[in-house]
Amino acid sequence: xxxxxxxxxxxxxxxxxxxxxxxxxxxxxxxxxxxxxxxxxxxxxxxxxxxxxxxxxxxxxxxxxxxxxxxxxxxxxxxxxxxxxxxxxxxxxxxxxxxxxxxxxxxxxxxxxxxxxxxxxxxxxxxxxxxxxxxxxxxxxxxxxxxxxxxxxxxxxxxxxxxxxxxxxxxx
Numbered sequence: 001x002x003x004x005x006x007x008x009x010x011x012x013x014x015x016x017x018x019x020x021x022x023x024x025x026x027x028x029x030x031x032x033x034x035x036x037x038x039x040x041x042x043x044x045x046x047x048x049x050x051x052x053x054x055x056x057x058x059x060x061x062x063x064x065x066x067x068x069x070x071x072x073x074x075x076x077x078x079x080x081x082x083x084x085x086x087x088x089x090x091x092x093x094x095x096x097x098x099x100x101x102x103x104x105x106x107x108x109x110x111x112x113x114x115x116x117x118x119x120x121x122x123x124x125x126x127x128x129x130x131x132x133x134x135x136x137x138x139x140x141x142x143x144x145x146x147x148x149x150x151x152x153x154x155x156x157x158x159x160x161x162x163x164x165x166x167x168x169x170x171x172x
Contacts, residue, residue: 002041006170008034009150023150023172025121029063038149039064041169042119043071049144052114053077057103057132058084060121064149068119077109077116079132090138094131103128105135112140123148123168126157133164 008028015022028034042064055077056065062078069076082091082102089104110116118132129146136143143164151157151168158166 002169005034005038005041006172009170023122023152025060025149028149035067038169039067039071042068042147042149045147045167046072046117046145049117050115051117051144053110053116053141055079055110055116055118055132055136057118057120057128061119064121065119068117068147077105079103079105079135090135092131092134092138094127096127097125101128101131103131103135105132105139107139110136110139110141114139114141115144116141117144118146119148120146121149123151123157123161123166124155126155126160129157130160133161 005028008031010024010027012022012024014020028038051074053075054065054069056062058080066076082104085104085106088107090107091102091104093100093102116136118129120129133143145165145167146161148168150170150172152172
């Protein structure tokens with residue numbers, strides 16, 4: 001049943017560069033039935049967890065994270081690119097294939113002992129999620145699990161997240 005959601009995700013060859021097969025979830029998001037099913041499948045996993053928040057990572061993680069938080073009756077905490085949050089933030093810089101990038105979280109977004117799920121659309125190399133775990137841990141919150149709509153297993157993102165519970169609804 002879950003595997004049927006793959007038919008709602010479009011493959012885009014040679015994007016963002018030649019040789020890459022991009023998994024485009026926008027087609028799943030605009031398909032009301034598929035989007036609803038995906039969120040329900042994710043929510044079912046966490047319905048009995050002692051959670052305070054879902055943490056969504058910019059940008060598609062905001063979509064999946066917000067829908068999951070709503071379905072669970074929890075709040076959403078945002079992790080964003082620098083300069084997008086209005087109050088004092090913590091920042092982490094992380095390595096990309098070619099260079100570095102940064103993410104920020106508001107210093108008052110989480111407190112010590114809060115239990116959270118990190119939610120993003122796709123687990124690829126894992127760099128962005130790993131950086132997000134660092135931000136959450138600096139605030140003293142507990143990461144229950146890192147949850148994804150889909151995972152590109154050949155890119156090894158799960159390996160970068162050793163020590164964390166990782167769940168992906170779909171695997172490619």
